[in-house]
Amino acid sequence: MAERIKMKTPVVEIDGDEMTRVLWALVKEKLLSPFVELKTEYYDLALKVRDDSNDEVTVESARAIERLGVGVKCATITSNEARQKEYGLRQLLPSPNGTIRAILDGTVFRKPIQVSRITPSVSSWKKPIVIGRHAYGDLYKSSEMLIPKAGKVELVYTPGDGGGEKRLTVADMKGPGIVQGIHNYDESINNFARACFIYAIEEKLPVWFAAKDTISKIYDGRFKELFGRIYETEFKEKCREAGISYFYTLIDDAVARVVKGEGGFLWACRNYDGDVMSDMIASAAGSIAMMTSVLVSPSGKFEYEAAHGTVQQHYYRWQKGEKTSTNSVALIFAWTGALAKRAELDGLPELLSFAKKLEEATLNTIESGEMTGDLARLAGEGNKKILDSWEFIDAVRSRL
Numbered sequence: 001m002a003e004r005i006k007m008k009t010p011v012v013e014i015d016g017d018e019m020t021r022v023l024w025a026l027v028k029e030k031l032l033s034p035f036v037e038l039k040t041e042y043y044d045l046a047l048k049v050r051d052d053s054n055d056e057v058t059v060e061s062a063r064a065i066e067r068l069g070v071g072v073k074c075a076t077i078t079s080n081e082a083r084q085k086e087y088g089l090r091q092l093l094p095s096p097n098g099t100i101r102a103i104l105d106g107t108v109f110r111k112p113i114q115v116s117r118i119t120p121s122v123s124s125w126k127k128p129i130v131i132g133r134h135a136y137g138d139l140y141k142s143s144e145m146l147i148p149k150a151g152k153v154e155l156v157y158t159p160g161d162g163g164g165e166k167r168l169t170v171a172d173m174k175g176p177g178i179v180q181g182i183h184n185y186d187e188s189i190n191n192f193a194r195a196c197f198i199y200a201i202e203e204k205l206p207v208w209f210a211a212k213d214t215i216s217k218i219y220d221g222r223f224k225e226l227f228g229r230i231y232e233t234e235f236k237e238k239c240r241e242a243g244i245s246y247f248y249t250l251i252d253d254a255v256a257r258v259v260k261g262e263g264g265f266l267w268a269c270r271n272y273d274g275d276v277m278s279d280m281i282a283s284a285a286g287s288i289a290m291m292t293s294v295l296v297s298p299s300g301k302f303e304y305e306a307a308h309g310t311v312q313q314h315y316y317r318w319q320k321g322e323k324t325s326t327n328s329v330a331l332i333f334a335w336t337g338a339l340a341k342r343a344e345l346d347g348l349p350e351l352l353s354f355a356k357k358l359e360e361a362t363l364n365t366i367e368s369g370e371m372t373g374d375l376a377r378l379a380g381e382g383n384k385k386i387l388d389s390w391e392f393i394d395a396v397r398s399r400l
Contacts, residue, residue: 005036005354008346011338012064012303013040016074017047018310022318023328023389024074030397032335035354041068045096047077051089058096062103065301069345072338073100073305074331094140097305101135105188106297107195108133109266110278110307112285113292113329115366117379121284127264129281130205133274134192135295137184140271147177155181182219189223191298193230196268199296201235201242208247209268210254223270224248282307287374289327294337304337306330323388325373332362332396361399370395 015021032038043061050057065071077083078095101108110131147153153170170179193209200207209227211220231239231246239246249257251273258267269277282291291307307330314324336355343351366375369383376386387395 004034005348005350007037007039007342007351008348009070009342010039010041010068011342012061012068012071013042014061014071014073015042015044015046016076016310017045018075018077018312018315019318019324019326020075020306020308020310020331021046022315023326023331023393026390026393027328027331027335030393031332031358031400034397035400036339036351045074045076047079047083047087047089050076050093050096051079051087051091054091055093055096055099058093058099059103062100065100065104065303066297066299069301070338070342071301071303072334073097073303074334075306075308075310077310098140100303101295102137102141104135104295104297104301104303105191106135106295106301106303107192107199108135108274108278108293108295109199110274110282110291110293112282113290113333113363114285115290115363117367117369117371117382118286118290118375119378119380120286122259124260124262125285126262128285129258129263130199130203130266131274131278131281132192132196132199132266132268133278134189134269134271136188136192136271138182138271139180141183143181145179147173147179149173150175153179184219184223186222186226189226190230192268193227194234195296195298196266197231197235197239197246200244200266201238203266204242204244206245206247206265207231207239207268208249208254208265210249210251210273211270212251214250220270227268278307286378287327289330289372289374291330292333292337293330302338302341304334304341306334323390325386325392326389327372327374328389328393329362329366333359358396358400361396364399365392365395 015024041064043057045058045061076096079089079092084092112128114128151173153173155168155170157166196207211223213221213224228248279288282288288308293305293307295303311326314326317324336359340352340355343355370385370387371379372392373386376384
């Protein structure tokens with residue numbers, strides 16, 4: 001075998017949970033290590049490890065991305081009461097993705113991986129729809145309270161300089177219920193808008209932004225105001241020169257337009273909207289396992305990951321000794337994205353070429369008719385052979 005490609009700077013490697021953890025190791029063993037002398041700074045974000053460290057390991061992994069510039073992340077479990085019982089956790093921890101996004105204050109861009117064998121379920125779509133998801137605040141940094149009995153819930157602002165306090169009644173609770181407080185920062189919203197316009201100009205994509213300012217006149221209204229201001233003051237002329245446009249509409253109108261349009265634009269979404277719509281776009285475009293995801297910080301740091309979760313049910317089957325036909329394409333593309341960015345930053349053309357060849361080998365495997373079960377159910381007529389996860393990765397390896 002030829003000499004393996006050498007790296008200069010490590011990539012931050014963030015391991016995860018369940019079936020994606022199994023495939024993560026397999027991708028490294030079969031598709032990466034034989035060809036590249038991988039240099040990584042490793043962090044284990046398995047659920048129990050996070051619990052044992054009081055989530056410090058998650059913070060450390062984000063700081064490592066700030067320091068080294070490029071990270072690649074496996075899918076991780078976000079704990080809930082069922083998971084707490086299953087894993088014997090001491091506490092419920094926040095979403096690790098949410099924690100990393102908050103520290104890096106970046107924007108998540110998710111783009112479907114297209115192959116000709118897979119026809120989108122929305123027949124009008126001709127081009128990919130890229131989701132630009134704001135990566136800070138709102139629901140993901142919320143404070144919540146269970147209200148045990150009747151009483152008043154207030155929103156209170158106390159200025160840091162000791163000025164006059166402001167109070168607003170949220171609800172006069174007539175009995176038990178729930179409340180939630182969310183927030184965001186002008187700086188983060190401005191950086192979100194800038195990241196979207198920079199990405200769109202590079203990719204020559206029109207920009208859509210949608211919120212619900214007719215109902216949330218202050219909160220969503222502020223998003224609309226700041227996003228529009230960044231466009232008008234910093235990017236209007238640049239967008240004109242790039243031949244792209246900016247369009248704002250209400251989130252429900254955007255959804256209606258998306259399912260009737262042909263695609264080919266960047267859809268900038270607030271945090272929760274982006275979480276939901278990226279899965280919808282991925283599923284309608286083919287499979288949730290066929291979507292790239294990259295978190296880009298304002299200072300130019302990058303974290304690549306698969307857009308899907310940990311594939312819990314497949315993991316339970318694997319634990320019983322079964323072979324599963326779990327789609328590993330997005331995991332492979334997370335690694336190729338990170339290696340390509342590392343190659344670009346470090347001036348390593350051989351590493352960049354390898355990343356592109358691995359992507360081509362992966363897509364050519366599918367185009368040839370060798371694919372996992374999720375894709376076989378979506379693929380059109382023609383030769384098809386359903387492979388389990390291990391067979392699929394071996395088929396990709398054979399093309400390298």
